[in-house]
Amino acid sequence: MNLLVIAFAFTLLSTSCNRKETTSAPLPDPYLELWHGEDTLYTPENNMQVASVTVSDNKVLTASVTGGKAFLKTVEAGGVDVEFTGIDGRKEKLRVWVRVPFYMWRSLVNHATYKPQVKVKIADAALSAAVTKELTEKLAKPYYINFRNEDSAWYFNIPETQRFTAWYSYKDLRFILKVNGETNEYKVLTHKDRKILGLEQDLTTRYQALHPGKGVELVVTVEYVQDQLPPG
CATH class of the missing domain: 2.60.40.1080 (Immunoglobulin-like)
Incomplete structure (x- = not known):
């Protein structure tokens, strides 16, 4: 289209x-x-x-x-x-x-209702606490994505406003974002508030590979973005 x-x-x-x-x-x-x-x-x-x-x-x-x-x-x-x-x-x-993604997604880190979530189930208690802390701090960092065309975007960290070239794909409530050498795949969660989207990421396999033998059963995060249309 x-x-x-x-x-x-x-x-x-x-x-x-x-x-x-x-x-x-x-x-x-x-x-x-x-x-x-x-x-x-x-x-x-x-x-x-x-x-x-x-x-x-x-x-x-x-x-x-x-x-x-x-x-x-x-x-x-x-x-x-x-x-x-x-x-x-x-x-x-x-x-x-x-x-489909069109203009901008801005992350929500202090929203009263839609708050980032970290779900961790790891047998090793020390690793469980470390992973939970690492991901919680990561999700607390605000950003926004400015979509440029059908597969490229600008990714901005806030407040540093560092800009990175990003590549993305979106289809059937699946969002893949490639930025700064890292690829992340999300399941998109829709809500009654049509401007709010949840981005659910299953990191279980990634952490099982990083920490074999530590009893990694589940590592899932959910972050929220606000969809915005151009002003005017």
Whole structure:
């Protein structure tokens, strides 16, 4: 998907939202944001029991009906119109945006709700404490990622504001980041707050290789980032 097209679509969405906040003008249709790889069972407004559903572009999103609800499955980034027909003949429309990393992710280290987590299960007590301390300190260091195009980004440490060239890939809620000679792979966790994403990393195999015979059973971290769109 051409990034200019995605940028234009998100700019329209941002502009529409800002206009709604300042003038109270309603959006033409309800809208829903999904991250690529995020599928959902959706119930239209007024608890409509869905009989059929159509999508304007099946290359972006597909839909089917199960138990009176619509199962929306993301395919690629973009915006689509979805129309639901209820068992009583009523019709409802929905605008769906399927998103990928676009502008910036900023890490959250002092958020009241979304706090970094370190989960360690190691038989060796001294090693368990050392690994927990090491990872806790690492997750406490803020950063942000400025996405440049479909596979490259700038990675900034805060407050040093050191900039590193980074390479990334994102698909099906899997995020891989290569920066400063290190590759990290994350499972992306979505939340009710659509601007917040969790990045879960399973480091168990890595630490088992570093410390054989120490009883490393589990090493998992979760950090949180705030997704941001361009200003304007």
